Amino acid sequence: MADVAERAGVSRALVSIVFRDQPGASPQTRDRVLRVADEIGYRPDSAARLLARGRSRTLGVMFTLHQPFHADLVEGIYPEAERLGYDVLLSATAQGRDETKAVEALLGHRCEAVILLGPDAQPADIDALGHRTVVVSVGRPVPHARVDSVHTAEGKGVRQAIEHLAELGHRRIVHIDGGRGPGSVERRRAYRAAMRRHGLEPELRVIPGDHTERSGIDAGRLLLDERDHGRPLPTAVLAGNDRCAMGLLMTLTRAGVEVPRDLSVVGYDDSHLSHLMPIGLTTVRQDAVLMAEYAVRFAVERLGSGAPEPREAVLDPKLTVRGTSGPPPGV
Amino acid sequence: MADVAERAGVSRALVSIVFRDQPGASPQTRDRVLRVADEIGYRPDSAARLLARGRSRTLGVMFTLHQPFHADLVEGIYPEAERLGYDVLLSATAQGRDETKAVEALLGHRCEAVILLGPDAQPADIDALGHRTVVVSVGRPVPHARVDSVHTAEGKGVRQAIEHLAELGHRRIVHIDGGRGPGSVERRRAYRAAMRRHGLEPELRVIPGDHTERSGIDAGRLLLDERDHGRPLPTAVLAGNDRCAMGLLMTLTRAGVEVPRDLSVVGYDDSHLSHLMPIGLTTVRQDAVLMAEYAVRFAVERLGSGAPEPREAVLDPKLTVRGTSGPPPGV
DNA sequence: GTACTCGCCTAGAGCGCGCTAGTAGAGCGC
DNA sequence: GCGCTCTACTAGCGCGCTCTAGGCGAGTAC
Numbered sequence: 001m002a003d004v005a006e007r008a009g010v011s012r013a014l015v016s017i018v019f020r021d022q023p024g025a026s027p028q029t030r031d032r033v034l035r036v037a038d039e040i041g042y043r044p045d046s047a048a049r050l051l052a053r054g055r056s057r058t059l060g061v062m063f064t065l066h067q068p069f070h071a072d073l074v075e076g077i078y079p080e081a082e083r084l085g086y087d088v089l090l091s092a093t094a095q096g097r098d099e100t101k102a103v104e105a106l107l108g109h110r111c112e113a114v115i116l117l118g119p120d121a122q123p124a125d126i127d128a129l130g131h132r133t134v135v136v137s138v139g140r141p142v143p144h145a146r147v148d149s150v151h152t153a154e155g156k157g158v159r160q161a162i163e164h165l166a167e168l169g170h171r172r173i174v175h176i177d178g179g180r181g182p183g184s185v186e187r188r189r190a191y192r193a194a195m196r197r198h199g200l201e202p203e204l205r206v207i208p209g210d211h212t213e214r215s216g217i218d219a220g221r222l223l224l225d226e227r228d229h230g231r232p233l234p235t236a237v238l239a240g241n242d243r244c245a246m247g248l249l250m251t252l253t254r255a256g257v258e259v260p261r262d263l264s265v266v267g268y269d270d271s272h273l274s275h276l277m278p279i280g281l282t283t284v285r286q287d288a289v290l291m292a293e294y295a296v297r298f299a300v301e302r303l304g305s306g307a308p309e310p311r312e313a314v315l316d317p318k319l320t321v322r323g324t325s326g327p328p329p330g331v
Numbered sequence: 332m333a334d335v336a337e338r339a340g341v342s343r344a345l346v347s348i349v350f351r352d353q354p355g356a357s358p359q360t361r362d363r364v365l366r367v368a369d370e371i372g373y374r375p376d377s378a379a380r381l382l383a384r385g386r387s388r389t390l391g392v393m394f395t396l397h398q399p400f401h402a403d404l405v406e407g408i409y410p411e412a413e414r415l416g417y418d419v420l421l422s423a424t425a426q427g428r429d430e431t432k433a434v435e436a437l438l439g440h441r442c443e444a445v446i447l448l449g450p451d452a453q454p455a456d457i458d459a460l461g462h463r464t465v466v467v468s469v470g471r472p473v474p475h476a477r478v479d480s481v482h483t484a485e486g487k488g489v490r491q492a493i494e495h496l497a498e499l500g501h502r503r504i505v506h507i508d509g510g511r512g513p514g515s516v517e518r519r520r521a522y523r524a525a526m527r528r529h530g531l532e533p534e535l536r537v538i539p540g541d542h543t544e545r546s547g548i549d550a551g552r553l554l555l556d557e558r559d560h561g562r563p564l565p566t567a568v569l570a571g572n573d574r575c576a577m578g579l580l581m582t583l584t585r586a587g588v589e590v591p592r593d594l595s596v597v598g599y600d601d602s603h604l605s606h607l608m609p610i611g612l613t614t615v616r617q618d619a620v621l622m623a624e625y626a627v628r629f630a631v632e633r634l635g636s637g638a639p640e641p642r643e644a645v646l647d648p649k650l651t652v653r654g655t656s657g658p659p660p661g662v
Numbered sequence: 663g664t665a666c667t668c669g670c671c672t673a674g675a676g677c678g679c680g681c682t683a684g685t686a687g688a689g690c691g692c
Numbered sequence: 693g694c695g696c697t698c699t700a701c702t703a704g705c706g707c708g709c710t711c712t713a714g715g716c717g718a719g720t721a722c
Contacts, residue, residue, distance in 0.1 A: 001678060011702045016680060026700065041463060046439045047387070048678035050378040051707050065402035066603055074396055075425040087436065090421035094406040105418065108377045109440075213607040250608060253584045272397060276544040277581060332708060342672045347710060357670065379708035382677050 001042065008036040019044050046087075050110060058087040059299055060106030062099065063117040065092045067211070068243065068271040069288065070117045073138060076292025077115065084300050100125075107133065113299035118182040130310075134302045136295045140182035141312060148298040150291050150313040154186035155193070157284035157317030161238055161266045162194035164282075164319055169331040170236040170264065172203050176219045176248065178240030179210035187268065191238060209240050216247025224255050233263055235328035242267040242274050245281055249324070260326035270320055279323025286317055332373065339367040350375050381441065389418040390630055391437030393430065394448040396423045398542070399574065399602040400619065401448045404469060407623025408446065415631050431456075438464065444630035449513040461641075465633045467626045471513035472643060479629040481622050481644040485517035486524075488615035488648030492569055492597045493525035495613075495650055500662040501567040501595065503534050507550045507579065509571030510541035518599065522569060540571050547578025555586050564594055566659035573598040573605050573614055580608070580655065591657035601651055610654025617648050 005012045010029060017024045018033040025033075037043075050056045059081055063070040074090065081088045089109055091102040099121050106114055113134035119126060119142075127145035129135050135147040142149055165173050175191040178184030188206060195204045207222065209215030216239060227233050239245035245267035249259060257263055259279075267274055267283035274281035294313040302308070336343045341360060348355045349364040356364075368374075381387045390412050394401040405421065412419045420440055422433040430452050437445055444465035450457060450473075458476035460466050466478040473480055496504050506522040509515030519537060526535045538553065540546030547570060558564050570576035576598030580590060588594055590610075598605055598614035605612035625644040633639070 012679085013681085013702055013704095014700085017701090020680080024700065029700080043435075043439060045382070045441060045678055047378045047381040047441055048707090049680075051376075051382055051709085052678075052680040054680090054707065056378070065405055066399060068397065071396035074423060078423070078425060078428050087439075089440075090423060092402075092405060092409075092421060094409060097409050107374075108418075109420075110376065110378050213604075217607065247607060250581075250584075253581075254610060273544075276548065276578060279585060343709085344672060344674095344711085345670085348671090351710080355670065360670080376708055379677090380710075382679085383708075383710040385677065385710085 001044070003040060004033060004037045004042050007040070008033045056087070056110045056112055057085060058089055058109065058111045059296065060089045060091060060103075060109070060111030060114045061117065062091050062093065062102045062106065062114065062119070065094050067118070068273055069241070069269045069286070072271055072288035073117055073292050073295075076289040077296055080293045080296040084296065086296070086300065103129065112303055115295050115299060120180060120182075134299055136298045138291055138295050146310055148295075148302060148311045148313075150294040150298065150315070151183065152286045152291075152315045152317040154183045154317070155190040157268065157286075157319065158187050158190035158238070159194045160317070160319040161268075161284055162191065162198065164321065164325065165236045165238075165264060165266065166198045166200070168236075168264070168325065168327045170328045171200055172232070172234040172328075173200065173236045173238060174205045174207060174223075174234040175238045176207045176209040176215060176240050176244055178244070179208060179215070181211035181240060183268075184211075184240060187240070205234070209244055211241045211243060213243050213247035213250075215240065216244040216249070217251045218247075219244075220248045220251030220255075224251070224257075233257070236264040236266070236325070238266045239268060242269045242271045242281060242283055245283070245324075246273055246277075249277070249281075259324050262329055264325040264328070266319075266325055274320075274322065277323070282322045282325035283320055284317045285320045287315060290315060332375070334371060335364060335368045335373050338371070339364045387418070387441045387443055388416060389420055389440065389442045390627065391420045391422060391434075391440070391442030391445045392448065393422050393424065393433045393437065393445065393450070396425050398449070399604055400572070400600045400617070403602055403619035404448055404623050404626075407620040408627055411624045411627040415627065417627070417631065434460065443634055446626050446630060451511060451513075465630055467629045469622055469626050477641055479626075479633060479642045479644075481625040481629065481646070482514065483617045483622075483646045483648040485514045485648070486521040488599065488617075488650065489518050489521035489569070490525045490528075491648070491650040492599075492615055493522065493529065495652065495656065496567045496569075496595060496597065497529045497531070499567075499595070499656065499658045501659045502531055503563070503565040503659075504531065504567045504569060505536045505538060505554075505565040506569045507538045507540040507546060507571050507575055509575070510539060510546070512542035512571060514599075515542075515571060518571070536565070540575055542572045542574060544574050544578035544581075546571065547575040547580070548582050549578075550575070551579045551582030551586075555582070555588075564588070567595040567597070567656070569597045569599075571599065573600045573602045573612060576612055576614070576655075577604055577608075580612075590655050593660055595656040595659070597650075597656055605651075605653065608654070613653045613656035614651055615648045616651045618646060621646060 001012055001015055005015045015033055018030050091105045093099050093102045115136045118139040119137055123142050123145055126142050130146035137147050137149040139151050141151050177188045207219045209219055245265050267281045270283045270285035274283045332343055332346055336346045346364055349361050422436045424430050424433045446467045449470040450468055454473050454476055457473050461477035468478050468480040470482050472482050508519045538550045540550055576596050598612045601614045601616035605614045
């Protein structure tokens, strides 16, 4: 910075002004400074900047590798953060790198706020984190904790899905649940409620699973196995999320079960995957971009205005009917 | 830090020593300092630390969201970096966020080295970057540039795949290529060479594609369409990568083409996806963990030892035969 | 006794910026 | 001519840490 100042014939302070895009420098000087900086490859040191300013203007994002919906969310976080003048730091959870570790890394880099995508930690731990810094949980509400959250009205989404299937004439509608995954408890509960509402309580069935392809594959195998032992296939399956739906579809299709002729499948998320399917996956759309925008805005607003009451954004999901759902066999 | 020093009755320097785990403090003092720090919730400010130390001990990783193989690589980078005492910063490319932007973000955070996963930039730009900082390119060699690189011997992998198919009796083997994706040029070339070696030059056919599911779907539709117009399906397809193979499989399976009975499919990468398929994807395995380790080690070693000649690690890929390949129809 | 080492500790400079207070000079009204 | 404002710029402190140089007392060698 001193070099730039010297070569441009100005003071360091002026260089600082130019790089912060602040008033107080003539256009010519501004130009000259920027040109010189470019020449000698100068770029402001964010560590020093952070130190001097006392603020990092950085948002930390914890996400899970291999979770396409998280990728969708991150993709939405970047532009919104940039718009509000914030930097984004990513920290992934992975094998051997749990959520605590990922979050500590973010805090160590002095992120002012932390956005947790589908956190799996105990509510108490998240609450504790919320007392240390600004926290936004995406996909999973954390009641009674000092954190903002953004999620969809799982109930509505599931209700729409079941309604859609019931209207098509389905009765044997199975739900592969998402285990401890974000939103799973609510989806499970909503599934039960919706089935009852349609008088399908006797058909109610939840197969335990999680939010990976594997659980879809396993559930598919289970269903096929049962069919081979005389128990009829369900006519429709509501999967825990799109990845699970994908696994299920692959397994069933391979076994000669034609979707949606023999069986309808509904996913959840509307991640990239669902568009990519040859026939398109009928799924409950969560608007990743909108969720990302809410998350960033919550974080930034809370940073600005002290600490109001924890806020919760509940977005409406929307059933997106594509090719994997149709009338049950024989209708 | 001053608070801690005061309350522990020592100097700030001593606190610093304790937190850096350096010799020069008695066990009792060490204990006292740590206890006091814990009491008042002190944690060292990494920005200030970084600034004072002049080194960040941080590696920057540029990757692509939605690219499962990148997730595999990142998963391998974390532990190796930790082992060598380095921190990892992630910066994703996405829509509206090109490679330049992603890399600038990393440099702004004073990463000492940058690891590029499957960079798409011009070799000249990568070379320029290599003159500014330590750079390792993963998946794509950058000849004549001042960067280290780690990639697999694409030729060998493709050769093994074609050999495998040819031995099974396949002749009409089509290659869906990876467009500008990393390794694509080499794979395309190797495909041509291998086909010639097996006397299959007349059957040689490359369908343009890229490294996404979409290209697999499109290629699948093309092939089906051609079949409907009288041109027979190929008996085997070598996809540009696993995602492409997935898209292709979905399309073909949906259309009643049974894999591998009617058609064999071979992928490339052995990313998470391939294990998850119900029958398992036959694919050319790139060892993500090993590649990640090489990348990190290259970066760290180059940081340590000035700037030796650019190095290149070429790892042997290995054909992993699973369920999507078998003898051609009629054999 | 002196001289030297060694373990434990401190003073204080400086890392690269941001920011506050302040200056120099031009333009303006009267 | 004076005081005023406004723009363009500068001096220099301080952010929270690391690190070098050095101090101080106890132990050891001769």
